[in-house]
Amino acid sequence: xxxxxxxxxxxxxxxxxxxxxxxxxxxxxxxxxxxxxxxxxxxxxxxxxxxxxxxxxxxxxxxxxxxxxxxxxxxxxxxxxxxxxxxxxxxxxxxxxxxxxxxxxxxxxxxxxxxxxxxxxxxxxxxxxxxxxxxxxxxxxxxxxxxxxxxxxxxxxxxxxxxxxxxxxxxxxxxxxxxxxxxxxxxxxxxxxxxxxxxxxxxxxxxxxxxxxxxxxxxxxxxxxxxxxxxxxxxxxxxxxxxxxxxxxxxxxxxxxxxxxxxxxxxxxxxxxxxxxxxxxxxxxxxxxxxxxxxxxxxxxxxxxxxxxxxxxxxxxxxxxxxxxxxxxxxxx
Numbered sequence: 229x230x231x232x233x234x235x236x237x238x239x240x241x242x243x244x245x246x247x248x249x250x251x252x253x254x255x256x257x258x259x260x261x262x263x264x265x266x267x268x269x270x271x272x273x274x275x276x277x278x279x280x281x282x283x284x285x286x287x288x289x290x291x292x293x294x295x296x297x298x299x300x301x302x303x304x305x306x307x308x309x310x311x312x313x314x315x316x317x318x319x320x321x322x323x324x325x326x327x328x329x330x331x332x333x334x335x336x337x338x339x340x341x342x343x344x345x346x347x348x349x350x351x352x353x354x355x356x357x358x359x360x361x362x363x364x365x366x367x368x369x370x371x372x373x374x375x376x377x378x379x380x381x382x383x384x385x386x387x388x389x390x391x392x393x394x395x396x397x398x399x400x401x402x403x404x405x406x407x408x409x410x411x412x413x414x415x416x417x418x419x420x421x422x423x424x425x426x427x428x429x430x431x432x433x434x435x436x437x438x439x440x441x442x443x444x445x446x447x448x449x450x451x452x453x454x455x456x457x458x459x460x461x462x463x464x465x466x467x468x469x470x471x472x473x474x475x476x477x478x479x480x481x482x483x484x485x486x487x488x489x490x491x492x493x494x495x496x497x498x499x500x501x502x503x504x505x506x507x508x509x510x511x512x513x514x515x516x517x518x519x520x521x522x523x524x525x526x527x528x529x530x531x532x533x534x535x536x537x538x539x540x541x542x543x544x545x546x547x548x549x550x551x552x553x554x555x556x557x558x559x560x561x
Contacts, residue, residue: 231261233308235331237315237322238266238274240290241413242469242488244360245270246381246495247515248316251364252279253379255314263308265301265325272470273492276383286325293321302328314367315346335367360512380515381495385477393471394478397463403438406556407476407493408454409484411447411464415534417506418485420544422453427549428483429458435557440479442472442489481556490514499559501552505544506531520555522547 234255239245245266252262256279263282264274267290274283287301288294302325311333313326318339326334327345335348343349350371357363361378369376394401410425412418429439439460441451451462467475473492476482481499484490486507494500494514502514504523508530513521523529529543536543 231259232312233261233310234263235305235308235310235313235326235329236262236264237286237313237317237326238264238270239316240267240270242270242273243491243512244316244488245273246383246488246491247361247512248364249277249279249381249383249495250361250378250515251314251316251368252277253381254365254368254376257379263310269469272468272473273383275470276385276473277381278384288321295324298324299328301325305329305331316364316367318352320345337363337367358511361515378515380517381491382497383473383492383495385496386474389471390474390478393467393474397461397466399440399461399475399478400438401478403436404480404560405438405440405478406432407479407482407484407498408439408441408460409443409447409482409487409489409493410441410450410454411443411489412485412487414487414507417531417533417536417541417544418487418504420485420503420505420547421541422450424545424547424549425450425454425483426457428553429454429460431549431553432556433459435553437480437556440475442467442475480561481559483552483556486512494519501555503544503547503552505529505541506533506536508532520559522552522555 262280264280265284268285271283287297306329310331313331313334315323315336318337320340320342323342323345334346336346337350337352365378441454441462443464445465447464451464455462476493476496482493483501486504494516499518500514501520509521524546526543
């Protein structure tokens with residue numbers, strides 16, 4: 229019997245791509261050969277997932293139809309012998325490549341008038357599939373089957389790159405390291421205030437920890453603000469996404485907003501202190517048993533807004549640095 233081959237059209241956000249590994253693990257355990265079609269920026273994450281044979285760059289930008297690019301990629305995939313495609317995004321565009329490539333079974337949720345492009349159409353029951361990871365896993369089972377527990381993501385660490393990073397960035401790991409991730413692509417209503425991060429960094433320094441602030445170039449100013457009054461090392465903008473995976477592997481714990489890097493930290497296997505404001509840990513929790521959730525559950529939250537609609541951001545301002553500091557100390561091995 230031929231080994232089943234599955235093409236998965238992956239999601240477009242860092243956190244979603246990490247959570248998608250739950251689906252890859254589920255069908256990988258059934259013996260499927262898995263290739264993942266995904267934005268090029270996400271391929272370093274996909275490369276750290278042992279269940280995936282090949283990561284394929286989708287080449288199109290966010291919101292770009294790029295029909296010519298999609299047709300060219302589809303033609304290159306026709307001879308790979310896929311039995312099935314699973315289209316994780318609900319957009320019309322995301323379903324084009326499997327359809328053009330002639331993959332016989334194309335599974336996805338109903339959405340954006342893509343009947344025909346998707347021929348194994350699933351209804352999205354938001355009450356049953358009340359978490360992002362459950363929605364991903366549901367696409368990997370037959371319709372009507374009971375939903376299995378979601379496997380936890382687990383990204384591989386490159387120890388050689390870790391040594392190179394420590395040397396290149398002159399990083400001291402003689403004290404336990406706490407990672408801080410102050411960014412969140414979605415908006416300010418998911419971001420714990422920088423003065424709270426800075427206060428926590430100072431407290432951790434006094435308690436014998438070293439703090440690394442991780443993020444993209446967009447987070448460089450935030451990292452500088454956090455490091456201004458402490459010994460924290462601002463690495464924002466100085467590392468690639470692949471670097472961050474390996475740097476997190478050197479950390480004992482991490483403090484993060486509900487962001488893509490929060491999910492990366494969880495998948496690396498360190499203890500995560502997740503801070504929630506406008507979003508909800510009930511919907512997108514870090515997929516690990518090693519976690520502490522810091523969430524006030526105010527009457528106005530979760531609002532899922534990019535900016536606080538009431539203008540006070542009480543859901544985040546009310547989470548105190550001292551409380552997270554004490555939680556970190558309690559989790560010290």
